[in-house]
Amino acid sequence: MSSQLSIGIVGLPNVGKSTLFNALLKKQVALVANYPFATIQPNIGVVEVPDERLAVLANITQQSEKLANLPPIKHALVEFVDIAGLVKGASQGEGLGNQFLANIRETQAICHVLRAFENANVVREGSVSPIEDLATIRTELQLADLATLNKQHTPKGTVSKEDQLRWSIIEDFKKILEKGQNILVSEARNNQTQASKSKLSEAQALVAKELCLLTAKPEIFVINVNEKDLGRADALKEKWAQQLDVHSEQVVIISAQIESQLAVLDTKDQEAYLRDLGLQESGLERLAKVAYDILQLQSFLTAGEIEVKAWTIEKGATARQAAGVIHTDFYDKFISARVISFADFVKLGGWQPAKEAGKIRQEGRDYLMQDGDIVEFMVGR
The missing domain is CATH 3.40.50.300 (P-loop containing nucleotide triphosphate hydrolases)
Incomplete structure (x- = not known):
């Protein structure tokens, strides 16, 4: 994609x-x-x-x-x-x-x-x-x-x-x-x-x-x-x-x-x-x-010290397809996605507090991405 x-x-x-x-x-x-x-x-x-x-x-x-x-x-x-x-x-x-x-x-x-x-x-x-x-x-x-x-x-x-x-x-x-x-x-x-x-x-x-x-x-x-x-x-x-x-x-x-x-x-x-x-x-x-x-598109977001970025995907795209937008290797070697909603991320104040509150979900390749999802992808070597 x-x-x-x-x-x-x-x-x-x-x-x-x-x-x-x-x-x-x-x-x-x-x-x-x-x-x-x-x-x-x-x-x-x-x-x-x-x-x-x-x-x-x-x-x-x-x-x-x-x-x-x-x-x-x-x-x-x-x-x-x-x-x-x-x-x-x-x-x-x-x-x-x-x-x-x-x-x-x-x-x-x-x-x-x-x-x-x-x-x-x-x-x-x-x-x-x-x-x-x-x-x-x-x-x-x-x-x-x-x-x-x-x-x-x-x-x-x-x-x-x-x-x-x-x-x-x-x-x-x-x-x-x-x-x-x-x-x-x-x-x-x-x-x-x-x-x-x-x-x-x-x-x-x-x-x-x-x-x-x-x-x-x-x-x-x-x-x-x-x-x-x-x-x-x-x-x-x-x-x-x-x-x-x-x-x-x-x-x-x-x-x-x-x-x-x-x-x-x-x-x-x-x-x-x-x-x-x-x-x-x-x-x-x-x-x-x-x-x-x-064109019925939406964005998922990545947030880290290197950059904060919005990525374009079609509505209805899966987690694996979203990973492929970042890099084709991410599609081929997809393992899972760590996902949190924008609202929860803001409310809790970042990745670590969200993890401690149990608000980060582990999603598989067929998870349907939502607009504003904040994601970290786990990929194989």
Whole structure:
């Protein structure tokens, strides 16, 4: 299981995608000092997933282990990939179409940047319409998926049940796309679930993954607004969710211009600027949280004198799978996990008091991890 979450950012020209992505890159430069193995790539930006529990754990660890300094804090990370070349006709190779499709296929979700701001200095064809922009983007993705499916050939001769099921799924996917619908959105409606919470069946997901189908990926919608509109972000979130026919959990209201300004400030100045705007956190931090939720992820925590860290796992992951996120050897040589809830760890004041109180549980490989579990893994040599 990967501990890195990758989201592809797409948007038509002059919607503010470049401004938003430049803010991501500025944050990336600041992060590299704390993540020595990180590299700066021109099309990748990284954001920390806010988690207030880590600062609490660091303080407790310093006190309980009698450390001179706070242990370093490392948040879970979300990686955003700038998907260049999306124009009308990208599915047929227009613009940087082929490169665009190759890049976006590698990501786990798609983040649409949609323009809802007016600025005479930032020109674009036609009127400002997030609804039309989304329709254009989705059409290109649907056409690309349809082209992929049309390259698949009907099984010949004696066909196994698995191949029959695979072909049946491909035919179903084709019908969905020919109606001008996204695969994941259509399945959500059929199952009467939210697209933000919906999952394909196991067999459907295998086909979608094998063929790298774009419209089977979860979606996030960033509405890029003017600074003056940030004060009514909640109302705008509901408005655009309704107009785009998506769930409000998938929508993030952002001013890319403000994010660009915030990204160059130190922590104290950022907090002061956000207070002046009446906001508690930056748009990029909200975006990271939404990405985590949409992909149904959670964090487990490790706390020691070397570092206090949040690790990304899927909801429903086992203790053995969580161990594998730290190192592949931990998966192969897993013996057991020492687990305590965040609440108990804080209440008791660290590993040793928790051990004395009998609050540390010994869990096996199939234990289902809970968000906020604090863990030490026992592994063989």
